[in-house]
Amino acid sequence: MLIALDDAHCLDPVSLRELSTLSQKMSNCPPVWVVTHRSGTEIALSRMFRNRGDATQVKLRSLSEDAVACLVADMLGAKPHPDLLAALTVANGNPLLVRELVEDLREDGALEYDHDGVRLASEGLPQQALTVMERRLRGLTPKCRHLLQVASALGCVFALDDVARMLRETSATLLPVLEEALAAEVIVSTADHLAFAHEVVWQAVAHTLPPSVQHALRREAELVSAHREHPVAPTSPHTAAGALPVLTPAHTIDSMRPPFVVRLVDARLAAGQLTSAAVLARDTLAQPVPAALAAELWGRLANVLIMQGRSPEAAAAAERVLAATGPRDDLRDDAQAAWVFALSLHDQARARKEAQAILAAGEGRDAAAVIALTVLANLAWDDGDVTEGLRLARQAVDRIHSATPPAWRLHSELAFARKLANLREIDKATEIIRASRDEGNSSCPAFHAAASSIAMARVLMLAGRLTEAREEATQVLTAARELDARLLVPLTLSVLAAVALRTGDLLTAAEHVERCRTELTAGCTPLWSVQYEWVKLLLVAEQDGPRRAAEMLTDEHAGLLTRKALFIEEPGAAAWFVRLALVVGDHKLAETVVATMNQLAQANAEFPSVVTAAVHAHGLLEHDAEALERAAAEHREPWARAWAAEDLGVQLANAGQGRDDAAVRYLEAALQGFEEIGAERDVARVRNHLRKLGVRPRRTSLLKREPAGWESLGETERTIAHLVSQGLTNRQIAKRVFLSPHTVNYHLRQIFRKLGINSRVELARLTQDYSRQHALACTTPNSAEFGATSQ
Secondary structure (H helix, E strand, O other): OEEEEOOHHHOOHHHHHHHHOHHHHOOOOOOEEEEOOOOOOOOHHHHHHHHHOOOOOOOOOOOOHHHHHHHHHHHHOOOEOHHHHHHHHHHOOOHHHHHHHHHHHHHOOOEEEEOOEEEEOOOOOOHHHHHHHHHHHHOOOHHHHHHHHHHHOOOOEEOHHHHHHHHOOOOHHHHHHHHHHHHOOOEEEOOOOEEEOOHHHHHHHHHOOOHHHHHHHHHHHHHHHHOOOOOOOOOOHHHOOOOOOOOOOOOOHHHOOHHHHHHHHHHHHHOOOHHHHHHHHHHHHOOOOOHHHHHHHHHHHHHHHHHOOOHHHHHHHHHHHHHOOOOOHHHHHHHHHHHHHHHHHHOHHHHHHHHHHHHHHOOOOOHHHHHHHHHHHHHHHHOOOHHHHHHHHHHHHHOOOOOOOHHHHHHHHHHHHHHHHHOOOHHHHHHHHHHHHHOOOOOOHHHHHHHHHHHHHHHHHHOOOHHHHHHHHHHHHHHHHHHOOOOOHHHHHHHHHHHHHHOOOHHHHHHHHHHHHHHHHOOOOOOOOOHHHHHHHHHHHHHHOHHHHHHHOOOOOOOHHHOHHHHHHOOOHHHHHHHHHHHHOOHHHHHHHHHHHHHHHHHOOOOHHHHHHHHHHHHHHHOOHHHHHHHHHHOOOHHHHHHHHHHHHHHHHHHHOOOOHHHHHHHHHHHHHHHHHOOHHHHHHHHHHHHHOOOOOOOOOOOOOOOOOHHHOOHHHHHHHHHHHOOOOHHHHHHHHOOOHHHHHHHHHHHHHHHOOOOHHHHHHHHHHHHHHHHHHOOOOOHHHHHHHHO
């Protein structure tokens, strides 16, 4: 038997897991599988075959010219003329791009038919080719687009070391983004140099820059090229006829007065132009400048590099200020704060030592002392010492006064708020975050607002307000990308992934987890959090099953069980690990988790959330119904509370070997808890438990999702529907919601199925009708619903 599965990356994880069991079910007659999926994607099915060692992986090459001609003829129903095929070479044999370009040409009326076939309606390269390329570029990471934009100033053919010099990087540090550009087939590698895959690609990249920026980059490129003994390309496009006119030289840094340069850097920071501010500071420091100006600029640069997630460079910049002779006291204080904070992002051991030294010596005048206390509070928290972590965090906040720089005040206050939120002191944490948002005089207001918002998104998620958390985090992600504030990106992605997991949207969760992994492996040093590993493990358990998740605890995530901060921040984590261990039959793992949790609870007995988490884990392992009942009553986190009720209901049902009124009561309580927070997969699981007991679960008013119609759409689906109604393409929508075009297409198919429609036109009409009706319905607010939301 032959089983052929095309576009496997578009299937949801549940379907893939079911398919993966077919080999076992058909062991008497093993089937032959042919599975195709997009390059760069990883699915459980192909991984299973590779692990068994009986699979052959074939990477499909670009289509030949004849194959492209056949594809176009099949799409258009006529033989393509040579001029059309020549225009399609911009797709470089990529079938997806060929189809997109042909569809755009057809929709825009840029094709005409005659007795010989189909040709372009006008001569020359069609604008649609440029549009397709620009859409393709928007799918790349900001770092990769930045590299391509700089490379475009060097011409269609360029050398990597020239790009590195213009970016003030080394060739080695550019390898991750270079690999992304090569994998996307935007650039190609020749024997000696790199080149854009097509002139249209080069033009599309150049068109993403304003003319003034193109001129500035071109002048810098000419200086870099002048130092080459042999030119890369004899006729680079930017030096050929028709190139942009040469601008008159701008004022050099030498001609600027020092205060003007500092004010210009500050102005760019205030405008949210982190990259521009950093470039100006570096360019100035590359020239002979007065010591006082150098100290100011190194200090500004250290702060920018922290926001960009480049903590090793930030620490080095701060050290330049500390090593200088006679910097102003406020500059030295700010540099000390930047130094110890940057160290805490990549070298915790040294950060602890330096923070203790600052406090012991009484060196910290203001900012340095506040940040030293904040860093020590974070490290104590990570060690599982909640009392000391809170004491130091509160001490740091109490030390803040009117002269404390806004950036360090923000970091200290948000660190304190995060700790309170993780202990489920939601109201106190919310009050601190809202107050931090209202504080003015920030050197970079956009970063200030984004940092406060991601803290609020985490609080909303912990409170079970998943829709609000998703909206807040999505806005932060947009802002952080625009700012190039990579310090915040992984934490934001982890919140979005956690929300998607809890609402059962595994496809979206996988997208966010993969983007988070990409950020971390690309050298970003973000705010440290155990959440990065935790959400990845949760996703693996859902996608690949509990056994694979348990295996990860012995290799890739071997140290996760020793991260005490996880069990403090996630009250349901200990019980989740015990549940996992019992499913895979690893009793030792369960005992280790319970022992760790008991020690943590004894050391932090005054904190109810930690104690209740230990009680929950113990109740699961020892089948202690009283402990589970206590956990179900005392958990302050909605998700953990619902899980405790479910665990107790299942245990009572198993003990009674049939229907038990107490079991049903607790399972219904779990069902209501999961429904309230919108945890759809958990709702489905509990409903299944109840059906096995002969109970038909009732649909409560809290569950607002209907099996069909507009109300059946999830939040992601509704967002996509609204964007479709605005005329956006799948690629444009993907950019807005931070998903891949294929994931958007998957959601679109689900929307069509739920609404019983077949086209984007119908969807746009239904969306607009719903929006009008909803607007009318909202003219008279429902006071009961408003009160519940406010509460």
